[in-house]
Amino acid sequence: MSLLEVTGLHVWFDLQQGGELHAVQGVGFDLDAGERFGLVGESGCGKTTTILALMGLLPPTASVAGTVALAGENLLERGERTVSPHRWKDVAMVFQGAMNAFNPVKRVGDQIAEPMALHEVADGAEAKRRVGELLELVGITAARADRYPHEFSGGMRQRAAIAMALACEPKVLLADEPTTALDVMVQAQILELLVTLSDDFGLALVLVTHDLPVVAQVCERAAVMYAGEIVESGPTTALFHNPRHPYTRLLFAATPDLYGDEDVASIPGAPPRLDRPIGGCPFQPRCDRAFGRCEEARPVLRSVADRHAAACHLNDLPQEVPAA
Amino acid sequence: MSVGPDVATGDIPAPRLRRPLDATWRIVKTQPRATAGFVIVLFFVVVALTAPWLAPYGVTEKVGPVFEPPSPEHPLGLDDAGVDMLSLMMWGARVSLVVGFAAALVAMLIGGTIGLLSGYFGGRTDTVLMRMTDYFLVIPDIPLMLVAAAIWGRSLSNIVIIIGVIYWTTTARLIRSQVISLRERVYVKRAHAVGAGHGRILFRHILPQVTPLIVANTVLTVAIAIFAETAIAFLGLGDPTLTSWGKLIENAFSHNAITVDAWWAIVPPGIAVALVILGCTMVGQAIEDTLNPRLRVGHLSVRRFRLRPLQGTDQV
Numbered sequence: 001m002s003l004l005e006v007t008g009l010h011v012w013f014d015l016q017q018g019g020e021l022h023a024v025q026g027v028g029f030d031l032d033a034g035e036r037f038g039l040v041g042e043s044g045c046g047k048t049t050t051i052l053a054l055m056g057l058l059p060p061t062a063s064v065a066g067t068v069a070l071a072g073e074n075l076l077e078r079g080e081r082t083v084s085p086h087r088w089k090d091v092a093m094v095f096q097g098a099m100n101a102f103n104p105v106k107r108v109g110d111q112i113a114e115p116m117a118l119h120e121v122a123d124g125a126e127a128k129r130r131v132g133e134l135l136e137l138v139g140i141t142a143a144r145a146d147r148y149p150h151e152f153s154g155g156m157r158q159r160a161a162i163a164m165a166l167a168c169e170p171k172v173l174l175a176d177e178p179t180t181a182l183d184v185m186v187q188a189q190i191l192e193l194l195v196t197l198s199d200d201f202g203l204a205l206v207l208v209t210h211d212l213p214v215v216a217q218v219c220e221r222a223a224v225m226y227a228g229e230i231v232e233s234g235p236t237t238a239l240f241h242n243p244r245h246p247y248t249r250l251l252f253a254a255t256p257d258l259y260g261d262e263d264v265a266s267i268p269g270a271p272p273r274l275d276r277p278i279g280g281c282p283f284q285p286r287c288d289r290a291f292g293r294c295e296e297a298r299p300v301l302r303s304v305a306d307r308h309a310a311a312c313h314l315n316d317l318p319q320e321v322p323a324a
Numbered sequence: 325m326s327v328g329p330d331v332a333t334g335d336i337p338a339p340r341l342r343r344p345l346d347a348t349w350r351i352v353k354t355q356p357r358a359t360a361g362f363v364i365v366l367f368f369v370v371v372a373l374t375a376p377w378l379a380p381y382g383v384t385e386k387v388g389p390v391f392e393p394p395s396p397e398h399p400l401g402l403d404d405a406g407v408d409m410l411s412l413m414m415w416g417a418r419v420s421l422v423v424g425f426a427a428a429l430v431a432m433l434i435g436g437t438i439g440l441l442s443g444y445f446g447g448r449t450d451t452v453l454m455r456m457t458d459y460f461l462v463i464p465d466i467p468l469m470l471v472a473a474a475i476w477g478r479s480l481s482n483i484v485i486i487i488g489v490i491y492w493t494t495t496a497r498l499i500r501s502q503v504i505s506l507r508e509r510v511y512v513k514r515a516h517a518v519g520a521g522h523g524r525i526l527f528r529h530i531l532p533q534v535t536p537l538i539v540a541n542t543v544l545t546v547a548i549a550i551f552a553e554t555a556i557a558f559l560g561l562g563d564p565t566l567t568s569w570g571k572l573i574e575n576a577f578s579h580n581a582i583t584v585d586a587w588w589a590i591v592p593p594g595i596a597v598a599l600v601i602l603g604c605t606m607v608g609q610a611i612e613d614t615l616n617p618r619l620r621v622g623h624l625s626v627r628r629f630r631l632r633p634l635q636g637t638d639q640v
Contacts, residue, residue: 055517057513057516057517084519087517087519088517088518088519089519093517095510095514095517096510097510098510100509101511101514102508102511103511103515103529103533104533105510105532105533106528106529106532111511114515114518115518115519117522118519119519120519163558164514164518167518214626228408269640323430
């Protein structure tokens with residue numbers, strides 16, 4: 001049994017004009033303590049929605065189905081009542097744009113201490129001491145706890161946001177685009193920090209990003225999301241060197257290479273609308289290798305190698321040699 | 325264990341204590357307009373507080389002939405009953421200011437609460453509360469105040485409540501619009517994720533952000549409330565046992581001060597009301613401008629810099 005097991009996660013949003021938007025369509029993954037898992041895909045593919053669903057933080061217009069098992073206990077069983085005891089205590093999160101996760105009129109230290117008090121982990125002087133430790137842990141002097149967020153640089157705020165996520169010593173850390181909007185130096189430091197945390201404390205890390213090199217650098221395994229579903233998942237190296245879904249291949253091709261002579265390829269078109277049913281493969285209109293079946297049947301995620309799964313009809317064709 | 329360097333560790337000065345109200349105080353201290361307004365209001369507050377000791381005569385004490393003009397003994401003359409106007413003005417300040425501040429406080433409590441709840445919870449709560457606010461906005465205030473005062477009785481506390489219950493709408497709308505923007509901030513979502521309940525988010529995270537706005541609005545409401553009190557008293561529905569500026573004007577008016585040219589019985593209370601309103605408005609607007617710089621149009625002024633002829637060109 002893994003530490004965190006997500007199976008068949010669906011999220012729908014009620015639309016104001018009626019109808020629903022099927023934002024997450026049967027996402028499943030699992031991860032163990034100390035493991036780092038990447039969730040990649042372009043904007044609007046349901047990455048953030050997926051992890052907000054894990055935290056039970058979706059807006060009231062959303063409905064959720066599936067299971068999110070933390071050490072065997074289903075967090076979604078009874079909605080808010082089963083999530084809230086674990087939220088932040090066992091599963092914590094670094095928000096997208098975490099630099100804004102601080103209330104500008106309250107001291108950083110007090111805000112890091114807030115979850116401790118609310119979850120009765122520590123209080124008063126003990127909480128203050130732990131805030132200092134956490135700040136030192138992420139590379140900020142403990143004395144800065146008395147400062148206000150605007151007195152921090154962007155990178156420091158990002159570190160402080162990580163410190164805040166660690167306040168209750170969670171088992172799982174969900175990091176939503178933790179390095180977006182940071183320069184490469186700070187980005188490297190933050191990633192190094194996240195790696196160290198999972199190595200040293202056995203923190204299971206879910207890294208949501210659209211930045212493939214970041215995933216390659218940090219995560220052992222990753223899943224590629226497209227149009228609300230996972231189209232390919234497996235060890236990062238396999239995804240890089242032996243992608244079994246055209247979207248993964250094209251996504252990597254769209255990443256500029258430092259020494260590259262090749263042009264950066266782009267994937268024409270945009271992800272499909274999720275407020276109406278999709279007949280065949282959702283990627284079919286943009287796929288460079290689509291064939292007849294892609295329009296008719298929706299491919300399902302199936303194993304293509306050890307711990308490597310992809311949802312593509314190409315993998316069913318015996319003569320098809322996967323593009324390396 | 326530490327990961328990565330702390331950029332700009334440097335020497336850290338002692339952290340300053342900053343509370344939302346400090347910001348307000350700083351505006352009053354630094355902006356000339358706010359300082360002037362504050363001094364005006366402070367003057368009347370001091371007068372009101374010290375009236376029992378400083379007022380030269382009593383408010384029912386007949387010290388000379390009816391409508392005696394100003395003299396060195398009675399700098400503001402005497403009123404329709406031969407009572408010293410200066411003493412009446414000082415005692416009247418107490419009632420006018422108490423009603424003004426107390427009613428503004430009532431308005432602030434009602435408006436603040438409704439604005440916070442409406443903005444924060446949104447949806448149906450917002451609809452219900454805002455439609456209610458709309459009703460209060462469209463009700464003509466003076467007639468409503470007169471009817472209410474006539475029905476509930478003309479005591480000081482009733483007048484405070486009536487004025488407060490009518491003038492909370494602006495505060496509610498302003499606070500609501502601000503809260504709607506605040507509740508979408510990431511840190512509010514984070515506070516929720518961290519385990520904070522609605523009460524905690526409202527009072528610890530949102531209220532401190534809107535406090536200066538509430539203060540600015542309350543100061544402006546004080547001005548409106550003092551004016552409303554004067555109007556009610558002038559129309560003869562003030563507390564009959566108390567002297568307020570509005571009542572002084574009403575008294576003089578109904579006793580033909582105008583036909584006997586006794587301007588001293590009408591003009592001073594009028595000026596006092598105008599000055600207090602001016603003072604409150606100056607303070608309130610200065611705070612508001614600081615909070616919302618878009619209200620200041622002055623920065624669009626074209627005369628910020630002067631064009632100068634280039635060196636060597638002939639000056640005509």
